[in-house]
Amino acid sequence: MIDWNSIEAADYAVPGDRPLNDLVAELSRALADPDPTIRDGASYGVLATWIERGTIGPERRLELGDEMAARFADPRTEARTFAPLVLDMLVGAGDFKAGWVDAFARWYPAEQDLRGHDETLGWLHAVAHGADLLASFGLHPEVAxxxxxxxxxxxxxxxxxxxxxxxxxxxxxxxxxxxxxxxxxxxxxxxxxxxxxxxxxxxxxxxxxxxxxxxxxxxxxxxxxxxxxxxxxxxxxxxxxxxxxxxxxxxxxxxxxxxxxxx
Incomplete structure (x- = not known):
């Protein structure tokens, strides 16, 4: 298992012993992990920083966005509710696909699990995380x-x-x-x-x-x-x-x- 805390401590430098695409795939899985210490821990900060700094290239960011859009249909609450956080990072970095808006629009009003926090799963926050993405989409020039x-x-x-x-x-x-x-x-x-x-x-x-x-x-x-x-x-x-x-x-x-x- 990758030690995301050590990457965070090294000012988010990319480890030299693993291809970046493999690391991004691991981060994508981590942001849907049922363990809140993994999903909402250092992995979150690493992904946010790599997106903000452009460490992850444009093509891979778009692929990541597609993964998050598909995750709105995941059977697990924690996977669905963290997808808008990642999409919000991507839109904030300048990435956009109309299909992401469509997937979000199908999910947001239909989500049934509106718990903010669960003792086992940690933060879920469907309404709040979705609200952040709603604002980002609502301010995007390609979205009415x-x-x-x-x-x-x-x-x-x-x-x-x-x-x-x-x-x-x-x-x-x-x-x-x-x-x-x-x-x-x-x-x-x-x-x-x-x-x-x-x-x-x-x-x-x-x-x-x-x-x-x-x-x-x-x-x-x-x-x-x-x-x-x-x-x-x-x-x-x-x-x-x-x-x-x-x-x-x-x-x-x-x-x-x-x-x-x-x-």
Missing amino acids: PTRMLDLAAARLTAPTDHVYDQFEDDRLARAIGRVLTRADLSADDSTAWLDAIADRFGSDRVSTPVAAHISNCLRTLRQLYVLADRGVRATFDSPAEPLRHGAAVKAALAVTLDRIVRR
Whole structure:
């Protein structure tokens, strides 16, 4: 087994005793390992650094992206939910395939295992990891931002018994907010995706306790309202960027929230 910790300690230098393609294949497998100390340990940092530095060539990066896109159909939760992290690394490095967006769009609203953390498997974070990739795709010039906004609405309205408990609502709200900074969005584009949410939840009969997916949706939209008012940060230490049509988004959010809570 490769000692990824020693590679990390050597400033991520590529070992001379193994072909790089073999190492990348090992990293790909490690990012789907059921052992969280392997999946979320030094191997993660090695892959991220090799992608960022261009250590892995463009052709192999595209192949890696295809592997991750196929992994959205993997039967194992940990394999599916770490695939968007790797794709996010690749998109951030400038790699892109339209097929990756299609695979992500099929998986994200359909994912059933929404646990943030499992005692055995460690971090899973389907919603949060998917949200990060949604933001990256939503800011990519080859992806229509409205497609990612509609995808966020589909995730928010998908039935689930799991209440977000590891800041998934904040991560998804931040991702939506980042997409809403796109300069090519019209005011209608920035708000039309909320219609599906209002129509889905606004017509239901009042019931208690509140269903998990409604609670998740409400908390996500409330956080988005704050971001629409204050701006959204690309990173924790970057300045807040205003939403393209912040006032219109706030107004539409208020109407949507009112329709849901007064149903």
